[in-house]
Amino acid sequence: MTSSPPIVWSIAGLDTAGGAGLSADQRAADALGVHLCPVAAALTAQHSQGVAAVWPVPPDPLQAQLQALAEDMPPSVIKTGLLGSVAAVRLVAQCVDHFRASTPPGQDPHRQLALVVDPVLGASAGGAAFADDDVRQAYRQWLLPRATVLTPNRAEARLLLQQAGGHGGPRDTLPALAAALRTLGARSVVITGGDAPDEVPSPHGQAWCLDWLDTPQAQGWLCAPRLDAPHHHGSGCTFASGVAGAWALGHADADAIVLAHMLTRQALAQGHAAGRGAGPVQARAGFAAGPARGGAPLPWLGLGTDLPWQLSLGTPSASDNPAPPGTPRTPPLFAPFTPPTDGxxxxxxxxxxxxxxxxxxxxxxxxxxxxxxxxxxxxxxxxxxxxxxxxxxxxxxxxxxxxxxxxxxxxxxxxxxxxxxxxxxxxxxxxxxxxxxxxxxxxxxxxxxxxxxxxxxxxxxxxxxxxxxxxxxxxxxxTTKDMPWxxxxxxxxxxxxxxxxxxxxxxxxxxxxxxxxxxxxxxxxxxxxxxxxxxxxxxxxxxxxxxxxxxxxxxxxxxxxxxxxxxxxxxxx
Structure with a gap:
């Protein structure tokens, strides 16, 4: 008899185009093998080229959804997407407090219930507004102090901090942005770079996607070769749901982010056209099975605020090319190791x-x-x-x-x-x-x-x-070393x-x-x-x-x- 998969609630918007929101969250959850409970916090009228209208779900029906699930299917992780109203933000915060109130003394309340916040403050395709100043203030007051992992892109990070700048600006300002968001209460922050312009002085001409990772376990630039993917609708939702799903499976913040990075990369590679605009990404099982089996490559993590040495000093990456398990896909930066014949x-x-x-x-x-x-x-x-x-x-x-x-x-x-x-x-x-x-x-x-x-x-x-x-x-x-692993x-x-x-x-x-x-x-x-x-x-x-x-x-x-x-x-x- 197989054990039941962990339960993740996604409190997010319904995308009529089937690309982002609860649709993308469901695909990501299925890829990770967790059970998703989709809670509609907002209804939208949209297609692949933009959002025509957004209607936040009123407090009473939203609360009824949460209460029904709480009676029978309590979550290990709650993930938020488009909330659309101050009332929805406050209901999420109250729900988190309810579950964390049963945390045993001396235990981590985040392990009792994790909260992954994807601050959906606007649509990449443009159109109707998703959040006004009051909603952004509600995020700062109610969600950031409770967040286990916060997953903004660069523009969203700046909006949460009441700054201008959009997706641009110098790369070296991101560590300070993440630190400021953690000061507001988020335990871990990853500022995603898929929407940002290329800015890596790579010695081999490859464009790279850079996420800034700031968690209790690790900090640094999480990097992978940028995909020329025309169909990217739902990538942010996929990433946040990937973090939530990996966390529900027991992975620590930094490891959950690495897996979510791989999930999103593979979903981008498998996106397809649907409508005249950018089509949806397609998260699927097997995304972390390894390049030789069709999975995504492992990203590189830098040391401190430096880019990974292999990126700034190394040779061209071949990490997207399948290779037999255990064989090098990138020449080492340091002198090569010769495995001993006797093993x-x-x-x-x-x-x-x-x-x-x-x-x-x-x-x-x-x-x-x-x-x-x-x-x-x-x-x-x-x-x-x-x-x-x-x-x-x-x-x-x-x-x-x-x-x-x-x-x-x-x-x-x-x-x-x-x-x-x-x-x-x-x-x-x-x-x-x-x-x-x-x-x-x-x-x-x-x-x-x-x-x-x-x-x-x-x-x-x-x-x-x-x-x-x-x-x-x-x-x-x-017993040679005292380690937590x-x-x-x-x-x-x-x-x-x-x-x-x-x-x-x-x-x-x-x-x-x-x-x-x-x-x-x-x-x-x-x-x-x-x-x-x-x-x-x-x-x-x-x-x-x-x-x-x-x-x-x-x-x-x-x-x-x-x-x-x-x-x-x-x-x-």
């Missing part, structure tokens, strides 16, 4: 165990030396590890202490097979100073960059940085492989040969083993052959089971 990536806490791992035959290793006694001791460990890895012709990644690792003597770089890499967690990546970023990027031709990722937005940021490899984890529960499992690991532009390694909780075999069957570039290698040289000599055999057995199982790559990842936070 093992050993992570060691000090030089002595790293030396033992090399002696046991590992040729892809990482030095994760967290607590050096002193800077002198750290440098001594690094120098010895670099020398041993160079002599063995291994790939060596240095975790955390990358500045000291860049003191590599030039002669070591000529050793046959030896490659130097830096591995950073996302917290370390975000903590880089401007000088650190400049230094790291200046070395990109000679060093590999490995980045950890635990969520969709971290995967998008790692891709945007042009990483040589991306670690997906924890694939199993681990849910295990990725085989399903999310396969989703990472289908979307990552760089080789993916699996990490976290891989203690036994059985663990290694299980995840090697997903065909990552390598599996990372920490404690499973043993705590001394003798244990390592015994462990490595068994682990190597487990990788070989796992890799041989491709195509022997009926496991399919997932269309959607499961929530991780």
């Amino acid at each position: 093992l990536y050993g992570i060691l806490p000090d030089h002595a165990l790293l030396q033992s791992a090399l002696a046991a035959g590992l040729r892809c290793v990482q030095l994760r030396h967290k607590h050096p006694a002193s800077l002198q001791a750290l440098q001594a460990q690094l120098d010895a590890s670099l020398a041993d890895a160079a002599q063995a012709g291994a790939q060596l990644f240095v975790n955390d202490h990358w500045r000291a690792a860049l003191t590599l003597p030039p002669r070591m770089a000529t050793e046959a097979g030896f490659r130097l890499g830096v591995h950073l967690g996302q917290e370390d990546l975000q903590a880089l100073s401007p000088d650190d970023r400049a230094r790291l990027l200046a070395e990109r031709d000679r060093i590999m960059l490995g980045l950890s990722s635990h969520s969709l937005w971290e995967l998008a940021r790692a891709a945007g940085c042009g990483a040589s490899l991306i670690a997906c984890g924890p694939v199993q529960a681990t 849910q295990p990725q499992g085989e399903d999310n690991l396969r989703w990472w492989l289908a979307h990552s532009p760089a080789p993916v390694v699996a990490i976290g909780g891989l203690l036994t040969p059985a663990d290694v075999r299980r995840f090697a069957a997903c065909q990552p570039a390598a599996v990372c083993v920490v404690r499973g290698l043993g705590l001394n040289a003798a244990a390592m000599q015994a462990a490595v052959p068994a682990l190597r055999s487990a990788v070989k057995l796992g890799r041989s199982e491709i195509g022997t089971t009926q496991v399919h790559d997932p269309d959607l990842p499961h929530p991780v936070l």
